[in-house]
Structures are given as C-alpha cells and as structure tokens.
Amino acid sequence: MMRHFSKSDILESDSFFRRNLINCLSGYKSLNLIGTKSSEGTSNLAPFSQVFHIGATPPLVGILFRPHTVKRDTLENILDTGSFSLNQVTPAFYKQAHWASARWDGSEFEKTGLEELYREGFYAPFVKSSPLQLGCSLVETQTLKVNETVLLIGSIEHIYVEEKGLRTDGSLDLNILEAVTVSGLDEYHVGKKLARLSYAKPDREVEEI
Amino acid sequence: MMRHFSKSDILESDSFFRRNLINCLSGYKSLNLIGTKSSEGTSNLAPFSQVFHIGATPPLVGILFRPHTVKRDTLENILDTGSFSLNQVTPAFYKQAHWASARWDGSEFEKTGLEELYREGFYAPFVKSSPLQLGCSLVETQTLKVNETVLLIGSIEHIYVEEKGLRTDGSLDLNILEAVTVSGLDEYHVGKKLARLSYAKPDREVEEI
Numbered sequence: 001m002m003r004h005f006s007k008s009d010i011l012e013s014d015s016f017f018r019r020n021l022i023n024c025l026s027g028y029k030s031l032n033l034i035g036t037k038s039s040e041g042t043s044n045l046a047p048f049s050q051v052f053h054i055g056a057t058p059p060l061v062g063i064l065f066r067p068h069t070v071k072r073d074t075l076e077n078i079l080d081t082g083s084f085s086l087n088q089v090t091p092a093f094y095k096q097a098h099w100a101s102a103r104w105d106g107s108e109f110e111k112t113g114l115e116e117l118y119r120e121g122f123y124a125p126f127v128k129s130s131p132l133q134l135g136c137s138l139v140e141t142q143t144l145k146v147n148e149t150v151l152l153i154g155s156i157e158h159i160y161v162e163e164k165g166l167r168t169d170g171s172l173d174l175n176i177l178e179a180v181t182v183s184g185l186d187e188y189h190v191g192k193k194l195a196r197l198s199y200a201k202p203d204r205e206v207e208e209i
Numbered sequence: 210m211m212r213h214f215s216k217s218d219i220l221e222s223d224s225f226f227r228r229n230l231i232n233c234l235s236g237y238k239s240l241n242l243i244g245t246k247s248s249e250g251t252s253n254l255a256p257f258s259q260v261f262h263i264g265a266t267p268p269l270v271g272i273l274f275r276p277h278t279v280k281r282d283t284l285e286n287i288l289d290t291g292s293f294s295l296n297q298v299t300p301a302f303y304k305q306a307h308w309a310s311a312r313w314d315g316s317e318f319e320k321t322g323l324e325e326l327y328r329e330g331f332y333a334p335f336v337k338s339s340p341l342q343l344g345c346s347l348v349e350t351q352t353l354k355v356n357e358t359v360l361l362i363g364s365i366e367h368i369y370v371e372e373k374g375l376r377t378d379g380s381l382d383l384n385i386l387e388a389v390t391v392s393g394l395d396e397y398h399v400g401k402k403l404a405r406l407s408y409a410k411p412d413r414e415v416e417e418i
Contacts, residue, residue, distance in 0.1 A: 002342075003375055005368040010268050017379035022265040024381035025343060025368065027239030027297055028390035028400055029261070052238070052259055052273065055356045056231040059219055062273070064261065088236055091403055095415050102409035111411065134234060139355055146348055146362050147264045153355050159214040159234065166212055170226035171393045172233035181237035181390060181400060184380045186408070186418075189400035191237055194300055194389065196396045200311040202320065206304050209395075 024184040031182045033097050034063070035085040035109075035116065035125045036077035043116055043125050044073045045108040047097045049182045051086060059156035061086065061136060067148035075150065082138040083123035084154065087130035090178040094188050097180075122158065131162040131177045233393040237400075240391045242306050243272070244294040244318075244325065244334045245286035252325055252334050253282045254317040256306045258391045260295060268365035270295065270345060276357035284359065291347040292332035293363065296339035299387040303397050306389075331367065340371040340386045 010018055029049035037043045054060035065075045078084045089097045096112040109116040109125065116125035119135070126133045135158035142151045165177035174191055181189050195208040219227055238258040246252045263269035274284045287293045298306045305321040318325040318334065325334035328344070335342045344367035351360045374386035383400055390398050404417040 001372045002369045003372045005370075007268070007364070007366045010365070010368065011266070013379070015266070018268075019265045020376075020379035021368070021381070022268045022365070023262055024379075024383070025268075025295075025341070025365065026260050026262050026270065027241065027341075027388050028237050028383060029239060030236030032236065050261055051235050052261060053232055053235050054273070054353070054358055056228045057220070057224070058356075059216070059227075059231045059234075060355060061235065064263070064271070086234075094403060095406060098406045099409050099415045102411045104411050132234070132236075142351065142353070144263070144351070144360075144362065146269060149263055151353075151360070153353065155216070156219070156231070156234065157216045159219065159230070160211045161214075163210040163212045167229075170222070170229035170233075171396065172230070174233070174237060174392045174396075175398070179236050180403065183383045183400070187380065187383075187405045188403040189384070190403060191390060191392070191398035192401050194303060194397040194399060197304060197307045199395070200308050202311045202313050206308045 020184055028181045028183055028189065031089045031097070031180050031188070033087040033089060033100065033127050033130070034074050035087060035127060036074055036083070037081065037124055038077050039080045043107045043109050044077055045100045045112070045114060045127070046074045047089070047101050054153060060139065061134070061154045061156055063152045063154065065150040065152060068150050069148065075152070078138050078152065079141070081123055084136050085124045085126045086134040086136060087127035088132040088177065089180045090131060091180060091190060093129055094180045098186070126160070131165060132172065132179065133160040134158065229393055237390045237392055237398065240298045240306070240389050240397070242296040242298060242309065242336050242339070243283050244296060244336060245283055245292070246290065246333055247286050248289045252316040252318050253286055254309045254321070254323060254336070255283045256298070256310050263362060269348065270343070270363045270365055272361045272363065274359040274361060277359050278357065284361070287347050287361065288350070290332055293345050294333045294335045295343040295345060296336035297341040297386065298389045299340060300389060300399060302338055303389045307395070335369070340374060341381070341388065342369040343367065
C-alpha cells in the first residue's frame with residue numbers, strides 16, 4: 001500500500017512529523033564529524049550529514065549549512081580560519097558523534113571524550129579514532145536565495161585513510177572502514193555491500209566485478 | 210596504518226585512481242533514479258548520488274549536476290518541463306538502475322525494463338517498483354563558479370511511500386523500505402541499523418530510542 005502526501009498535506013502536518021519525514025526523503029546520507037578551531041584557540045566538533053562530492057580535479061567537497069541566522073560555530077570557525085577537517089564515523093564512536101551536536105560551552109572534543117589530533121602545518125584538529133580523515137581549506141561560500149542555506153566549498157588538501165580500506169584502484173571499502181551512514185535526524189546504520197558493478201554500456205547487461 | 214595523500218599526490222595520481230578515490234571520500238551517498246520526460250515526449254531515467262535535503266518548510270531538495278558542457282538529458286528535461294521524480298532504489302532493481310546510466314538512444318525505461326508510472330496532473334514518470342517516490346518541480350538553478358557544477362533546487366510536491374516504511378513520528382525506516390546506498394562510482398549497499406539516538410543534550414549521555 002502506497003501512502004500519498006501532497007505538498008499541502010506536508011505543510012499542514014505537525015512540524016515534528018514534517019521535519020522527520022522530509023529529512024528522510026533523500027535516503028541514506030554520509031556522516032562526517034567536522035573539526036575546527038576558533039581563531040582564539042577553542043576547538044569544535046560537530047556531526048554533519050550534508051557533505052558531498054563536488055569534483056575530482058581539483059578535489060573539492062561541498063557542505064550545506066542551515067541559515068546563518070544564529071551562531072554557528074563550525075561555519076564561523078571555517079570562515080575565520082579557512083581550515084577544517086572531515087572525519088568519518090564508526091560504530092565505536094557514533095554515539096559520541098551524535099552527542100557532539102548538543103549545545104556545549106567549550107570544546108566538544110573534551111566534553112564527548114573524542115580525542116583531537118593535530119598535524120604539523122594544519123590548523124584544524126582531526127578526530128584521532130577516525131579511519132578516514134580529510135584536511136580541507138575554504139574555497140568559497142554561496143548563500144542559496146531560496147532559503148538562506150549556505151553552501152560552502154572546500155579544497156581537499158590532505159587525505160588520511162586506514163590502509164586496510166584502500167583498494168589498488170583508488171576506491172575505498174567503506175564496509176571495512178566501518179563507515180556509518182545516517183537517515184533522517186537521528187538514525188545510524190552501517191553499510192552491507194551488495195556488489196560493485198561494471199561500467200554501464202548499452203550493448204551488455206551490467207555485471208558484478 | 211594510515212596512508213597519507215597530499216593534494217599534490219592526488220593531482221599527480223592516475224586519473225582513474227583519483228576519480229575512484231575522491232568519489233569515495235564523502236562516505237555513503239543516497240541513490241535516486243530521476244525520472245523525466247522531454248517536451249517531445251521521450252521519457253528518461255538516470256541514477257544520481259547527489260541528491261540532498263535543503264529544507265523542510267517548504268520541503269526542498271537539491272541535486273548537483275556535473276558541468277552542463279555536454280548534453281545532459283535529465284537536466285535539460287527538467288529545465289524544459291519543470292517536472293521530475295525521485296525514486297529510491299532497492300536490491301530488486303539496483304542493477305537496472307546502474308544500467309540506466311549507459312548512453313542509450315531512446316528511453317532508459319524501455320531499455321532497462323523498469324516500468325514507468327504516470328500519475329494524473331504530474332508530467333514526469335515515476336519508477337513503478339520504487340517504494341519511495343517524490344514528485345518535484347523546478348525552483349531554480351545556480352552554477353557554481355568554482356567548477357561549473359550546476360546546483361538544481363526542487364520543491365517536493367508529492368510523496369508516495371510504502372506504508373510499511375512510515376513510522377508514526379513521520380520518520381522512514383529505510384531498512385524496511387530496502388533503500389540502497391552507493392559508495393564511489395559503482396558500489397552498492399543496503400543499510401543495517403545500529404540505533405536511533407535521543408536528542409542530544411549536554412546534561413545527559415545519548416540513549417538508544
């Protein structure tokens with residue numbers, strides 16, 4: 001049985017129901033902890049599900065931030081310092097990652113017990129226990145007219161990845177890295193591989209590779 | 210053991226290796242088949258991993274398209290007709306979804322065997338076998354200066370979801386809907402739930418709910 005919601009059904013629904021539903025519609029989302037440090041030296045850590053691939057040459061990543069109408073530490077630290085890290089989350093610390101989204105005073109690293117890692121020549125902290133860490137620098141931001149959402153574009157300056165998850169063709173085995181994915185606002189999953197598929201061509205059906 | 214790649218390592222690496230690696234860095238990605246129909250009446254279907262939540266009130270979705278420097282049927286059909294559908298993929302037809310990315314002449318529905326579904330008052334076709342189908346209309350597009358990527362924003366006009374996957378709080382059970390997630394360019398997974406977590410507050414550790 002299919003359930004149907006029109007746009008007016010959606011707009012007239014309870015705001016809690018609507019927020020849960022709409023946040024689930026795109027499907028599984030990536031989960032990254034963004035590590036930053038203010039220009040005064042306070043580190044910050046926050047989970048984001050809106051990080052995506054923008055391009056490979058040069059390597060670029062995009063992040064969507066909700067409207068910059070209230071204090072947003074992560075966005076402000078990146079705008080001030082130009083530096084941030086992206087850190088994949090595993091089942092070993094996804095609860096701490098979620099907890100980092102609370103309104104803390106002071107550093108979320110300290111509060112949640114996640115250990116910060118600094119690397120020479122890079123300003124923002126990494127999450128030490130993450131198996132896939134990216135060091136990024138700010139390229140530009142654009143504000144979307146439609147609802148004041150901020151799209152931030154970053155350049156990938158450094159990749160640190162657990163060797164066991166790196167294949168010889170450059171692809172990563174996210175199952176082996178134990179990357180966590182998120183649906184909606186608060187539900188966490190690991191991935192279970194179906195298959196890799198051959199490059200799609202009209203003259204032959206795709207095959208598992 | 211952590212492996213390190215600097216930006217210059219990345220730029221100097223083989224282009225196939227680089228494309229595989231960079232496309233994996235954000236983590237698990239959503240998978241949607243976008244259904245469109247040209248103004249001449251030819252239907253089109255293509256898999257996209259760059260669909261994300263933009264806002265709940267009003268309900269908005271974003272899609273990133275690679276630079277519009279070659280013919281891009283999906284983007285052109287949306288710009289011409291203002292109408293498109295987003296359809297979650299399941300293990301039952303993820304191979305056909307992948308195959309739809311080949312360079313076909315004519316409709317990918319016909320070629321891959323996926324059945325199209327039309328609903329009264331909505332121009333674009335849906336994928337009949339999909340358990341979560343969204344009917345969307347074009348709001349606006351923006352071209353990112355940094356690499357000519359096109360960000361398209363759509364308004365969600367209709368939601369059709371298998372009732373078994375809809376919870377009373379509005380959230381969707383993507384495990385029950387059997388939604389597929391993609392990593393890199395060609396690797397498909399299902400999700401396996403760890404837990405839902407309570408709203409994060411500083412004064413108490415998060416709990417499974």
